[in-house]
Amino acid sequence: MSGDNQIRFGLLTCTNIVRKLSRAINLSPNATISAIATTSSIEEAKSFTKSNNFPPNTKIHISYESLLEDPDVDAVYFPIPTRLHVEWATRAARKGKHILLDKPVALNVSEFDQIVEACEVNGVQFMDGTQWMHNPRTYKIKEFVNDLESFGQIKSVHCCFSFAANDDFLKHDIRVKPGLDGLGALGDAGWYTIQAILLANDFKLPKTVTALPGCVLNDAGIVLSCGALFDWEDGISATMYCSFLANLTMEITAIGTKGTLRVHDFVIPYRETETAFTTSGRGCVSEHKVMTELPQEACMVIEFARLVGEIKNRGAKPDGFWLSISRKTQLIVDETEASLPLNRKF
Incomplete structure (x- = not known):
């Protein structure tokens, strides 16, 4: 697939899980890495992008905010702590960035519903990263x-x-x-x-x-x-x-x-x-x-990029299936936690 039709990913952080996802993107014909945000040094980020075969023109942002403002990013992968999901996923949705979010999607279904609302209002495709x-x-x-x-x-x-x-x-x-x-x-x-x-x-x-x-x-x-x-x-x-x-x-x-x-x-x-x-x-x-022919994480990226491409190139509406099963999963996580025999505080 030509570069013009590939979905351009922005990745948050230089972590081990990003190594696996970046490999999956590189194996996916309809996706490419456009940018990465780092909370460490620029030099460390450059070394990370080189060792993981990122495209040579990958942009390095020094903050999550900067990456979300990047017009050359169509979708964002969020391998960040669950406590940060609702803040950064909703910010991304408001910027029109499509969301591939690590699981669990939130600390509770009430938080996730804020992400759901932001995705629906802004016409953003959502998928959780259950490969x-x-x-x-x-x-x-x-x-x-x-x-x-x-x-x-x-x-x-x-x-x-x-x-x-x-x-x-x-x-x-x-x-x-x-x-x-x-x-x-x-x-x-x-x-x-x-x-x-x-x-x-x-x-x-x-x-x-x-x-x-x-x-x-x-x-x-x-x-x-x-x-x-x-x-x-x-x-x-x-x-x-x-x-x-x-x-x-x-x-x-x-x-x-x-x-x-x-x-x-x-x-x-x-x-x-x-x-x-x-x-x-x-x-x-x-x-x-x-x-x-491809590992399951690449199959996930290909399907997510396909759905984003339908929205970006053909004006399609987001597919709500993945939102719905993520919400159902989160709901059962919540109900299981609520029924645990010991009271938990965190």
Whole structure:
């Protein structure tokens, strides 16, 4: 795709997560990096852009405000602490910048609704940065659980994402700091599990959300590990477990009246371009492989840039699907947090 039709990204901060996203943008034919904002030195930013193969004409801004004023930026990626999301995402929307926002999207749904309003008023495309949702395998998973002949009616979903963080992470990472993120494992690993459960149940919100016993908090009251039970009508239920304290596990099990689906690496596939899931039913077990030329983060960038391009070049309206599932996910995060057995302050 020609440079004139590529969506121009502005990136906030020079952090490790930006390295991964910048690689995804470089792999995406309809996107390019236009600018980066740094809170450190210009020299450090120049070194960062060079080592990560940014285009040589990438602008370096010394503040977030400056990047949002840049007319050569169409969309902004926000890998910043959750406490800053509502301020900077709403500012970006008012400047007409399209928003790719890391999860969790906010500290609560009330904050997120401010972002939603700013996006809707200013005709801005929104997407949260849940990369696995854009893996071609995810579309195949959804096809299976929606297939009444092979899967039947959904009855139960069980989802887990955990990893055993080291001591440095548990003491210093922003995800365990009340002044930065505040939602801990629930907002991080829990976001993935909740969105997976919603996807399996066609994004229908549960009637009840109940935190399970055994929640672990750090001294600041941040969730390090927790689980929850969700209930829908017609006897449908789901459980999720998220943790910074348990062995790496990324599992989905969805059980229907006729079939069962299992995924063992749903968040970060073991292989970038070859993924798999298993299904069972009628006495048969089948493994399904899904091939893709690009990693899932590049698939996410391509879809986001496509939607932005429809708005920029054809006058289309923003696609509200991604806003809606982010809001539903945030709402369940809120309800899970509210039902935790211990009062939390942050």
